[in-house]
Amino acid sequence: MSSESDVPPHEPKENELRQQLGAEVRALQGATDAVDAAAADRLGVNRTDLHCLDVLTQRDSATPSQLGTALGLTTGSVTAMLDRLARLGYLTREPDPHDRRKSVVRATPRTRRGAADLYGPLAHEGAALLERYSLPELELLLDFARRSRELQERHLRRLRDEAG
Structure with missing residues (x-):
């Protein structure tokens, strides 16, 4: 079992980019x-x-x-x-x-x-x-999109399971 304390600290710029990416994904969904x-x-x-x-x-x-x-x-x-x-x-x-x-x-x-x-x-x-993206960048984007979809599907199952 991991906790937030198991996650290595990130540089301020990395934290800022993670927050911006999260905000952009949310805006994309909207x-x-x-x-x-x-x-x-x-x-x-x-x-x-x-x-x-x-x-x-x-x-x-x-x-x-x-x-x-x-x-x-x-x-x-x-x-x-x-x-x-x-x-x-x-x-x-x-x-x-x-x-x-x-x-x-x-x-x-x-x-x-x-x-x-x-x-x-x-x-x-x-x-x-x-x-505009190179092959390695496309592979990265595909990986991110696939993992993000899988995350959403897992959460949907959790929500439905909790609902009964």
């Missing part, structure tokens, strides 16, 4: 949240619906239970969400060809076009931004 809120508003959906559409645009298809797991939703909530998004023309539901008791959910071409329209400029500028 900016990302604001972009997603604006995108959801443009599409006429809520944030959970937007997250569902994001999951679907990353995959060819998903079952409702897979979506429920990915989004942390109950079966009833998934059904209501899929009904709403199907009515808006953002997804289709078809019987699973391997098990007709199940359904397969897919994003529509309209959804994929909307995602490209809303997030394409961001992806383009982000790709251009990454061009």
